[in-house]
Amino acid sequence: MSLRVRFAPSPTGALHIGGARTALFNWLLARGSGGQLVLRIEDTDRERSTDENVAQILDALDWLGIDYDEGPIFQAERAERHREMLQRLLDDGHAYRSNATADDVKAFKAEHGGRGFRGEPEADGAVRLRVPDDGATVVHDVIRGDTRFEHVHLDDPVIARADGSVLYNFAVAIDDLDAGITHVVRGEDHLSNTPKQLLVLEALGAEPPTYAHLPLLHGPDGKKLSKRHGAASVQELRDAGYLPEAVRNYIALLGWSLDDSTTIMSDAEMIAGFDLARVSKSAAVFDEQKLRWLNGRYLRELPPAELAARLEALLGRGGLEQAAELAQEKMQTLAEFWPLAGFLVERQPYDEKAWAKVMRDGARDDLAAARDAIAAAEPFDVETVEAALRGVVEARGVKPRAVFQPLRVAISGSTISPGIFESVVALGRDETLARVDDALARA
Template identity: 40%
Template structure:
């Protein structure tokens, strides 16, 4: 509630225990939902769910030139993907313009606001004058001196006019922030700010306050870059005679270099994380920890746990650091925890995008494909990394990486080992993990070498890379024909002494 005492406007009675808690998330559809906006939505959602309150979605699209339908539709899609369901809305501000005009005129009638006829050129001259004097620009209030009747005559004559709010000339505007504590602004530092533009469109502060009043918002949880807007909004609540909601300004999100998170730090839009193969519950868990901590130790929280334990009192004032390495680690843990069916389904989507499997495989994956996917489940941190890990299973020919080539050529005996293995594989009756392991054991025993001395060059030759699932599993999944073909190609490429006629026989016997 706003109280006027000794010319001080105050708000900030703690309403966290009251009934009918109501919060809102109000993005502007001038771009995609970024991680900062998603965290704001999350904190509002968690607060509403914990308090058994209402979570409203409002689209603040009064910026007609920059607002686009594709943006608000994607914002809704991303919120749904994150699991942040709303109870009311979405409400669109562009559908409520008449209400904002009416409310602005109501303040004029109360003498809390006035018409301003200053042209952009005149205002620019005032700014330049302030800059010359090295003082902050503050509108000089010249239109406030125009008598009401004269102002109306200008309006009737069709002269364009904005509406400015009349800020008290003295006193302070104070509020108690649930995170920052007492915040105070000297009214003399505030401008007579515009609430309705000359084109009839409301400014952010007017539209937000009118909507928050009409939607009975009890708590406004938003980024601390909005703190400077708060005194203006409190003054508007006071002018309308409406109880002021409680404010909680959450800390800014910074990049690892301690500058404001931006595109140069990598992905910033929620949709980009979805496309990269992050799980929504992992991203929600990570975003929750950007500024909030339960006990300083626990890092993995289920959604029910977050709802139960989330508390605005434990939100930090200090900026949060977005660490993509920690997000990757967390996403990897979630990938290993989700149920097998969901894991396989998501993995196949990314293999299909990469062109490694067709739609039929996605709909009905063979047992071998499932086995491949399960064999690498703990080897990646986001699904976009998966295709590069398993592509050698799904293609006919491979190219040796530099690491694989170096591993094969690490010892002068490796090529002869590969050739001998090739010849023995021609005669193996059963091509499965157990039979392959037995064959390998026989060969290393005869040669007096360790398993790694054989397994590493073989892996490199049949996969084209230095790392893969277990070599016996990999070979059994690749199958006899592809293993023999790749060994032969490797030997021919690196000068292993395999004659072409031997290679042809190998293919025929392995078919």
């Protein structure tokens, strides 16, 4: 039987980097084995699930380049099937109705020395799965080995509300079973839920899938990753100017490694090399610094036309290719493009600190000399402009920066820009002179 995995996000929020990592690992597994990836939306919590979130998740997966073979399957639409299975458990005594409240459960445990809650069947109420008093349920996990859960400690879990709508731990077991899922790969926060799902499967007489619980992702403060940790959602990553291929590569490294030295990997390498057995057991911290670095590496590899296309999509404007090419080697994210090279597209206001720092002493004279050189450069190409400007430096007997920095501030408004000769040529003689003249007038 071929491998079938699933990614089953709950649409109670945007897709976060942890969910993206889970999706990626499942995808790598499917693509590396000729198996299938099923997308299932776990929306049984009607209160918190929204269409907007579903759309966001789908959009995030699409942007990440993670495609699926089946789905999306909406769990809520399977209610009838869930009810049918629920009734089966009720009929054969594996489940019972109970009106016990959370407080009742607490009281029971207090009274019975912390033992798991066992209720008495009632005519109505929520449905609880009956957990055997003796024995234990062992979770065989590919990553963590065996984990044993003694039944005495387990409460009879509520698997359906009083109105008959089913709860997560029940729905997941049924849906994975019906979808023919062979490997359940999900976050470690589900490890404690697994015995409940195993018990449901057992009550149904079904074979359980293979499980693999991925280590959790934490924020820089060591706490569970959340919105407070900055660019945590996939959409935010996109808006911050990260490339999907860089994000894929980066998150693949969170809890997994190809070998002892590989950091940058193509999708093909990841797919071919991914192995659950090499997934780490300990939680990882999302480190945006490293993502930035990795993103920069990918950015520099992009053909200029492709880089321009990505920038144009992000910024919503065209005609960026020339500027993109000049800025490429200095960017780590797409978002850094505009502050760095926006002046090549449209004039930017002066950064007053930059102006104050550069426009002093003989700066005006140096700039004026540079202006004349630029005005006379013929032909107007990088080579000639560079020669002309270096000639100014030589003639005036100053440091190169004495001439280049005022010129840089004059045309870009900032002390930071792509190469000055390339920038001047990209801007064109007329525009350059116009900006220099304005700066001269201001100095």
